Amino acid sequence: MTKNFLNDFPILRGKMNGNALAYLDNSATTQKPEGVVRSICGYYGGCNANPHRGVYELSVKATKVYEDARRKVADFIGADGREIIFTKNATESLNLVAYSYGLTNLHADDEILITVAEHHSNLVPWQMVARATGAKLNYVYLDADGNLSAADIAAKLTRRTKIFAVTHISNVLGIVNDIKALAARAHEVGSVIVVDGAQSVPHVPVDVGDLDADFLAFSGHKMLSPMGIGVLYGKRHLLDEMPPFLRGGDMIEYVTEQETTFAELPQKFEAGTQNVGGAAGLSAAIDYINGVGFDEIERIERDLTTFAIAELKRLPYVELYGCDVANKIGIISFNIRDVHPHDVATILDAAGVAIRAGHHCAQPLTKYLGQSATCRASFYFYNTRRDVERLLDAVQSVRSVMHLA
Amino acid sequence: MLENIYTELIAEHSRSPENRRTLPHATHTERGHNPSCGDDITLQLEIADGKIVDASFGGTGCAISQASTDMMIELLRGKPITEAKRLAEIFIAMIHGDITDDDTLAALDDAAALKNISTMPARVKCATLAWHTLEAAITDGDAHA
CATH class of the missing domain: 3.40.640.10 (Type I PLP-dependent aspartate aminotransferase-like (Major domain))
Structure with missing residues (x-):
């Protein structure tokens, strides 16, 4: 059974826009445990x-x-x-x-x-x-x-x-x-x-x-x-x-x-x-x-990544980048058809889900992918399947908020 | 919160194609860019006798930046430059929460629908990009097509 890391990270027990926080911007920076x-x-x-x-x-x-x-x-x-x-x-x-x-x-x-x-x-x-x-x-x-x-x-x-x-x-x-x-x-x-x-x-x-x-x-x-x-x-x-x-x-x-x-x-x-x-x-x-151990960190991140990609692939309006490779972990870049990533990030923010939108300080790659920007969800070991479910729920609301569905 | 931002009006303006074109007789072309997020628009103006005869835009960005640009162009077409400058000041003051009374904001027409952006600091620059680009275009002085 996975340890409940939230006890060590009070910030993750907080709220964002009135909703429980699902912090999925770990590639930008991680949260800090109380011991640190x-x-x-x-x-x-x-x-x-x-x-x-x-x-x-x-x-x-x-x-x-x-x-x-x-x-x-x-x-x-x-x-x-x-x-x-x-x-x-x-x-x-x-x-x-x-x-x-x-x-x-x-x-x-x-x-x-x-x-x-x-x-x-x-x-x-x-x-x-x-x-x-x-x-x-x-x-x-x-x-x-x-x-x-x-x-x-x-x-x-x-x-x-x-x-x-x-x-x-x-x-x-x-x-x-x-x-x-x-x-x-x-x-x-x-x-x-x-x-x-x-x-x-x-x-x-x-x-x-x-x-x-x-x-x-x-x-x-x-x-x-x-x-x-x-x-x-x-x-x-x-x-x-x-x-x-x-x-x-x-x-x-x-x-x-x-x-x-x-x-x-x-x-x-x-x-x-x-x-x-x-x-x-x-x-x-x-x-x-x-103390957590890299075996456990990899196991958790691989589980979240695999689960999130499989679920996102079921949504016909989601485009994923670099997701058909085995040697991938922890980071998922995607776009929602006809919606700019910043609008996606704002809609997710309202649901308490923190992701990054933009070029991720990699403009040549973004251009190489043929995009002007992408959405990025990135995990760390303290994230849970519940966080991913919250991401998926919010993603599924985006097109209707934008009056597209 | 979201329904006050992503209104149908804003969604329509963000996808409206009429003002997305190249002006054949542009006197001013100005590119505006938010480097941190990638919104990138090119604004074209045809100015004659101190008046904005026509305007258009191209580029990419979020719904707020695109809708804001589209609404600005609708508002400015046919207006004198002095009036355009006044409206830019009102719009930017509205987005920063410095002007809130509806009588003053009525001058902005549809663009007043972006008033609620003043409560979202992360998106302020999306809403103001077009207007800052306009200011750069018309204060540069000489025409550059």
Whole structure:
């Protein structure tokens, strides 16, 4: 029997527009369990000082909270603590790689390969690198099912490719890419692989050693943690060679009037006072996720996804995107014929059902799908079949509200 | 709540095809866009002697943005630019909840039906897109077809 997670998430017991809340926008951000909120309060209430700097006990306590969180993250994804850089979010992590690795290592005639299913955070920075270095930005497109086109990868991942940046799970289609195989292919041609793990790390077990990912970026807020804490994992030898991204306090070794030498990893990439409260929250979130277990998380999300797709397919006026694939989890994009997604989202909102409508920060993909926008329902382990039923009921009311039926 | 927003009048205007065309003698063409949600309209005006002789639009967006654009065009056709500017001010003030009395709003004709959007902050920009696009078109000064 599934645990009733609602006890740990008071916000999910609340109402929206007078109806019980069915929160189905987990790809945008997840809700936070009480334990995570308590850990943030506990840090600021009992341990707050500037870490790494003071010699007094409170500062030592703050340092311990921060560095324990780093170790927790490292263990969670199979990395070494020195390979874990705390950032603001996945976007900052990917920008760090683009600015620090991309601008340093790419030249004219080199190529960057990304996929048409990337979130803007794993797309716009690479446009910048291509423009600044003269490198060419190429795209992998999708096959008829919505998977990455194997033929496209074979043709475009070549000796010229120096960076292959790819999402682990599409934030629009929910399709899981085989990162281990893609990493092996990238390494064969001498490219690094940059993995956007924003939608995968919260939902499936990720082991950077097993995947052989060179860089992995993810956000805390999509995995029960507060907003404003994110992670960049990078292989140590790559991070060691990279110049700092931001410069200032705490990332230095010696500073003279004209010169600076930089701190060792990971401090080299953590300039200024960091989000220690956020790190405490992320640490508690990882404990919570480990407590639930990925087997259970996958089981619940697969059940909800399968159920929702099967029921949506029965509605002749619903069009689904990328839903005929086995390796899909947690995220469903759809449209209702003759109704714009924003109107759908407003009608669902009135029924207490929170979904996202729009381009989901993936405009090239939306255009590639031939749409101007889509509706997206996305699940986490605390969602229930009842939430999906509420979604389905509301979806079935849309056309009559719009005077179409 | 929903029945006050998605009225039949708004549904009809959102799907009405008459004003969806290209103006053969457009003097002003202005594109308006809500980047966060993707509403994207192109407004065309034919202005002569300080008067909006004809207007049309194209593009995609939600029912509220499309209905609002259609109703605005119906209202503005044949009106002097000075009057169009005055109506834009009334409409935008209505959507922000700053003007609520029905006598003033009567000047907006069908467009007054969007009054209840003022209670839905998430949809305000859908309703005002056409009117902000109009303002951009007629305050740019010179004609650009």
